[in-house]
Structure formats: C-alpha cells, structure tokens
Amino acid sequence: xxxxxxWVKDGNKxxxxxxxxxxxxxxxxxxxxxxxxxxxxMDSLSxxxxxxxxxxxEVMLSGRAVMSVMxxxxxxxxxxAPTKGLxxxxxxxxxVHDIGKNILKTILTINGYHxxxxxxxxxxEQLIDTVKKEKPFAIGVSGxxxxxxxxxxxxxxxxxxxxxxxxxxxxxxxxxxxASKELLNVDFLAENxxxxxxxxxxxxxxxxx
Amino acid sequence: xxxxxxxxATIKFKKTDRPPVxxxxxxxAAHLSGLPLHKYLQSGRLLAEAQIRAYKHYxxxxxxxxxxxxxxxxxxxxxxHFRDHDYPYIKQEALSPDTDFSxxxxxxxxxxxxxxxxxxxxxxxxxxxxxxxPVAGLVLGPFNLACQLIGMENTLYxxxxxxxxxxxxxxxxxxxxxxxxxxxxxxxxxxxxVFDVSASPEIIPVAFFREFELPRLxxxxxxFKAAGAIAGWLFMTGDIKPILHYFPRIGxxxxxxxxxxxxxxxxxxLTYTCVNGNIKPLLFExxxxxxxxxAARELLTEFSRRKGFILSAxxxxxxxxxxxxxxxxxxxxxxxx
Numbered sequence: 001x002x003x004x005x006x007w008v009k010d011g012n013k014x015x016x017x018x019x020x021x022x023x024x025x026x027x028x029x030x031x032x033x034x035x036x037x038x039x040x041x042m043d044s045l046s047x048x049x050x051x052x053x054x055x056x057x058e059v060m061l062s063g064r065a066v067m068s069v070m071x072x073x074x075x076x077x078x079x080x081a082p083t084k085g086l087x088x089x090x091x092x093x094x095x096v097h098d099i100g101k102n103i104l105k106t107i108l109t110i111n112g113y114h115x116x117x118x119x120x121x122x123x124x125e126q127l128i129d130t131v132k133k134e135k136p137f138a139i140g141v142s143g144x145x146x147x148x149x150x151x152x153x154x155x156x157x158x159x160x161x162x163x164x165x166x167x168x169x170x171x172x173x174x175x176x177x178x179a180s181k182e183l184l185n186v187d188f189l190a191e192n193x194x195x196x197x198x199x200x201x202x203x204x205x206x207x208x209x
Numbered sequence: 210x211x212x213x214x215x216x217x218a219t220i221k222f223k224k225t226d227r228p229p230v231x232x233x234x235x236x237x238a239a240h241l242s243g244l245p246l247h248k249y250l251q252s253g254r255l256l257a258e259a260q261i262r263a264y265k266h267y268x269x270x271x272x273x274x275x276x277x278x279x280x281x282x283x284x285x286x287x288x289x290h291f292r293d294h295d296y297p298y299i300k301q302e303a304l305s306p307d308t309d310f311s312x313x314x315x316x317x318x319x320x321x322x323x324x325x326x327x328x329x330x331x332x333x334x335x336x337x338x339x340x341x342x343p344v345a346g347l348v349l350g351p352f353n354l355a356c357q358l359i360g361m362e363n364t365l366y367x368x369x370x371x372x373x374x375x376x377x378x379x380x381x382x383x384x385x386x387x388x389x390x391x392x393x394x395x396x397x398x399x400x401x402x403v404f405d406v407s408a409s410p411e412i413i414p415v416a417f418f419r420e421f422e423l424p425r426l427x428x429x430x431x432x433f434k435a436a437g438a439i440a441g442w443l444f445m446t447g448d449i450k451p452i453l454h455y456f457p458r459i460g461x462x463x464x465x466x467x468x469x470x471x472x473x474x475x476x477x478x479l480t481y482t483c484v485n486g487n488i489k490p491l492l493f494e495x496x497x498x499x500x501x502x503x504a505a506r507e508l509l510t511e512f513s514r515r516k517g518f519i520l521s522a523x524x525x526x527x528x529x530x531x532x533x534x535x536x537x538x539x540x541x542x543x544x545x546x
Contacts, residue, residue: 011369056412057365064366096298099361121298146491146527147295174447178468178491 004033004069008041011061013068020069030073030080038066042110046194054192056099063106070110082114085204089140090118090127091173092151097144100173104140104193111197113204124151128158131167137207138200141186142173152176153185168203170196212270212342213399220440220462220483222517228509229270230542231485231521232535236277236296236528238263246528247291250276253329260330261337266532267539270519272338274331274398275347276323281385282357284321295528299357306363310377315385318392328396335397343400345442346393350405351425352413354382361407368417376421383425390429391436400438403429406524409447418452423459430460440483446524453478467523472511484512485519488538493522493530498537505541513545 004023007016023033045062049055074080087108091098098120108115116134118127131139141152155169171181172190181189190196210218210226218225238259239249249255260272277296283289288301304310318324327346334344349357355378356364368375390401407413408422430441440462445452448469456464456479466475466486475484488504489496505520512518520542526535 054411055414057368057414057417060362060365061369094292094295102362145295146494147529149491149495175491178489179495183495 002037004037005041005044008038008062008065008069009045011058011065013061013065016065017068017072020072024073033069033073038069038110042066042107046197049192049194056103059103059193060099063103063110066110067106082109083112084114085138085207086114086116086134086136087138087140087200088116088118088127088130088134088136089142090122091120091142091144092127092148093121093123094147094151095143095145096120097173098142100142100144100193101140104142104172104196107193107197108140108200111201113200124154124158127155128162131159131164132162135164136167138168138170138203140170140172140196140200141176143171143176144174146175146178148175149179149184153183156185168200170199172196211340213340215270216343216519217439219517219519222481222483222515224516227546228512228542229519230539231271231519232267232269232526232538233271233273233521234260234263234267234269234535235273235275235525237526237530237535240528240530241266241532245293246295247293247297250291250297251323251326253326253331254333256327256330257333257337260334264338264342267535268543269535269539270542271343271345272334273345273347273402274327274334274393275345276327278349278353278357278404280323280327281349281354281389284316284318284324285358285385287357299360302358302360302363304358304378306359306367306371306374308359308378310374310381313381315388318389324389324392328392331393331396331398343439344398346390346396346398346401347404347444348386348390348393348401349382350403350408350422350429350443351379351382351386352408352422353405354386355379356407358382361412364407365413368413368421379421379425383429386429387432390433390438394433394436394438398438400440400442401433402442402444403433404444406444406446409445409449410451411447415451419455423455426459426461434460450474450478457482463519465521465523469523472508476512476515481517483517483519485521487523488521490522490524490527490530493534493538494527496531496534498531498533501534501537502541505538506545509541509545 004019091101169186170188171186188199215229242259282303285303287303289297290300291297393401441460442463443461444465446467463483468489
C-alpha cells in the first residue's frame with residue numbers, strides 16, 4: 001500500500017496531509033490523487049468493515065484524514081461539484097445520537113454525492129419538506145433508539161402522499177438494525193455506513209442507465 | 210429458593226429450581242405505572258415505587274435501580290433536556306477536550322445532580338426486598354463515562370490526538386465509577402452493574418480495549434467486590450465476541466451478551482462465567498408473546514446443560530415494550546424447571 005493510502009487508512013491526518021502536499025508539489029492533479037489514492041483507501045476500508053469487523057474509531061479517523069486531504073486539495077471556494085446524486089440524511093426526532101449519520105455523510109461526500117444533512121432530533125415534517133424542496137434520489141435515516149421506529153415507518157407513506165414514490169429510503173443504526181426492512185417500511189436496511197453507500201451506489205448507477 | 214439465592218447459585222453454576230430471568234426493565238417501569246418518564250427519572254421514591262410495581266406485575270428475578278446514562282455527567286455539570294416519553298439528552302456537556310482532567314475532583318454525592326435521589330431509590334428498594342430480590346445498581350464504565358463527559362467523538366479523537374489527556378480523563382472516570390458504585394453498595398444494592406457499551410469492539414479496537422479499559426475495569430470490579438458487591442456484572446452490547454475471552458481476568462462474574470453474539474461464541478469463550486442475554490430488545494416492542502416465548506425457550510435449551518445463564522433481553526427492554534412480551538419472557542423461565 002502506498003504512502004497516502006496507508007496514512008488515510010490508518011487515520012493519520014497529519015501524515016496524509018504532508019504526503020498529499022508532496023504529491024501536489026510533484027505535479028500530480030487533484031483528480032489523480034483522489035482516484036489513485038483516496039478512493040482505493042476508502043474501498044479498502046469499506047472491504048475491511050464487514051458486519052463482523054466494523055470499528056467506529058478507525059472509520060472516524062480515516063474519514064477525518066480524508067476530509068483534511070480534501071481541504072488541502074480544494075481550499076475553501078474551490079471545492080469540486082458533486083459527481084453523483086443528492087441524498088438527504090437525518091436522525092429523526094427523539095434521537096440525538098448522530099455519529100452514524102455523520103459517518104454516512106462523510107463517506108457519501110467523499111464518494112461524490114451531494115449530501116443535505118437535516119441534523120439530529122429532526123422532525124419528520126422537516127425531513128419531508130426538505131425532500132419536497134430538494135428532490136433527492138434517496139433518503140438516509142439513522143436510529144440508535146427504538147422510539148424512532150414509528151417515524152421511520154411513516155417516511156414511505158409520506159413520500160407517496162407527496163407524489164415522490166420513487167425516492168429510495170435507506171435506514172441504519174443500532175436500534176433500526178434489529179428490525180427488518182419490511183417492519184420499517186424502507187427500501188434497504190444497512191448493516192453499516194459502507195453497506196448504505198454500496199446500496200446507494202447501486203441505485204444511483206441503475207438510475208443513470 | 211428466593212430470587213437472590215437463585216441468582217447466587219446461578220453465578221456459581223450450581224443447581225437451581227429454575228433459571229433466573231431479568232428484564233432488564235429500567236424506564237419501562239414508569240411506562241407500566243403510567244408515570245411521565247421525566248418524573249420517574251428525577252425521583253428516587255417514584256423509581257422505587259414503579260420498580261416494585263413492575264416486579265409485582267412480572268415476577269422476574271432482579272430489580273434495577275437506574276435512572277439513565279446521564280446521571281454521572283449531570284453530576285459533573287452537564288445540562289440535560291428532560292422529555293416526557295424518552296430519556297434525557299445532553300444539551301451541554303460537562304467537560305471539554307481542553308479541560309485539565311488532572312485537576313478534576315469528585316462531586317459530593319449527597320448533593321450532586323440526581324445522585325442523591327438515585328441513592329434514595331436504592332435504599333427504598335432494599336428496604337422493600339431485603340435479601341429476597343437482588344437489587345442491582347448501575348454505573349457507567351470508565352470509557353463510557355468519558356464519552357458522556359466530553360462526547361463520544363471528542364473522546365475518540367482525544368485518545369488519538371492527546372493520549373496523555375485521554376488517560377487523565379479515563380483515570381478520573383475510573384475514580385468516579387468506583388466511588389459511585391461504592392456509594393450504591395453502601396445505599397443497599399447487591400451489586401452495581403458496570404455499563405460500558407461504548408467500549409464495544411464496534412466502537413474501539415480490541416487492542417485499545419485491552420490497553421486502556423481492561424485494567425481499569427479490573428480495578429473497578431475488585432473495588433466493588435471489596436465493598437460488598439455479590440458479583441461483578443459487566444454490561445456491554447454489540448458484537449463483543451473479540452473481547453469475551455478477557456472477561457474472566459477482569460473479574461467479571463456475569464456478562465451481558467447482545468442479540469448479535471451467538472450463544473456458542475459465549476459458551477466457547479466464557480466457560481465458567483455466568484452470562485445473560487440475548488433476545489432482541491426490539492422484539493419486546495414489535496414482536497408478539499409467541500416470538501418471545503420461542504426465542505426464550507431456544508436460549509433456555511441452549512444453556513440447559515451448561516448452566517450459569519440468566520434469561521434476558523440483549524439490552525434494556527424498550528420503554529414502550531408490550532407487557533405481554535415481558536410476561537412471556539418470565540413465563541418461559543418459570544416453566545423451565
């Protein structure tokens with residue numbers, strides 16, 4: 001594994017930034033750095049983070065390292081436009097545990113998605129209003145406590161009611177994972193953030209063909 | 210055999226009249242009593258009354274004196290937002306990553322936040338049940354408390370960015386955990402459960418657990434037993450398979466295991482450690498009594514030859530669980546002689 005990939009995977013943001021500066025000085029383009037180093041590092045982390053081997057600290061550190069690299073490659077005002085579709089994410093009302101949602105946001109952003117984050121303790125009306133206004137191709141909801149289950153169940157009917165039946169709903173998080181996608185009335189129940197990203201990748205690719 | 214004798218025998222893998230069964234029922238007791246949760250969570254008397262009522266309703270083998278996971282951090286100055294139907298959340302953390310953790314002092318438990326109320330609840334429960342029903346308290350483990358004090362993301366980053374400060378925070382959390390647990394023992398609990406779900410391998414790597422948390426947990430359980438706890442009970446959730454084998458050397462006598470840990474893994478790693486688990490908590494809210502009965506009987510059969518097993522959910526029974534599902538859990542244990 002080359003230097004930058006290793007530092008990103010190890011979550012060492014200082015070394016990752018030092019290495020990316022060295023690559024830039026050598027004349028490597030931002031696009032080349034992302035496709036040759038960052039994306040393979042995240043793929044490698046994704047492959048490692050199976051249901052049996054997921055570790056929040058490692059994912060958070062790698063995510064932080066990637067964000068630092070991206071800020072080095074693209075100073076404020078020069079960020080590239082997202083290359084994939086729009087996803088609206090939220091942790092629903094009653095639940096203030098948003099680490100899972102934040103990780104999903106980081107992973108999706110790194111992978112080229114445009115992410116609108118409705119935050120934690122988000123009323124379902126606010127989520128649906130955002131969806132009506134922004135027209136994403138998917139919604140991601142994360143839940144650590146069981147009291148959000150009834151709210152998650154309402155999302156699809158509310159999308160139907162608002163004539164947005166094609167928007168996919170992906171759920172994840174410790175409490176929601178105990179349920180089935182049928183009980184939650186969602187399109188996909190993700191074991192972790194990477195599984196959620198894989199699902200969204202598949203949907204996005206399908207929608208482009 | 211009374212409930213306490215049944216638990217004590219089970220911990221030692223001795224013969225019992227039937228397997229013990231624990232909810233664990235925490236805030237659900239308020240729901241069962243029709244109490245607004247925020248009132249229950251701020252009154253030792255209401256906690257004790259609701260827990261007594263819940264025990265009389267279900268007949269399980271352990272009662273729990275526990276408000277919520279924010280009691281300790283509130284005692285250290287965190288600002289909480291209480292709600293009618295859910296546990297409170299932290300509006301303002303007690304400390305920040307920039308705090309000088311070496312200068313922290315323990316609060317006076319007779320005045321700190323809701324701790325006096327909790328200890329009053331313990332006293333009332335012990336007065337009611339004496340030595341017939343185990344009264345279990347609950348304290349946050351060092352890593353879990355560190356996360357509550359400054360936030361989980363801050364704690365994880367601090368561990369990597371400033372290991373010295375992180376160690377200071379963890380040492381303070383350990384000191385708090387020991388002192389609070391001993392205060393609960395003095396107030397009357399038979400044992401304080403150590404709740405350390407944030408130290409799960411799904412959150413921190415195994416080597417991190419072994420290096421930082423294991424020695425601290427060991428000293429916590431040692432001190433609790435020296436203070437009179439009848440056993441060391443560790444409560445972790447998520448996939449804890451990679452760290453199960455450490456538990457005996459930590460001093461764990463009872464280990465909670467969640468629904469995602471198969472009984473075989475537990476039996477393999479914890480040959481002589483009593484375990485409790487592992488029905489999906491959500492099944493108590495969205496399943497049926499038949500679902501619970503089936504899952505409970507499978508577990509009882511699984512552990513019937515091994516012994517050392519307490520039938521329970523893999524984590525807290527949800528606040529709005531269906532009472533008939535909890536009754537099904539208890540009935541399964543009663544019918545398994």
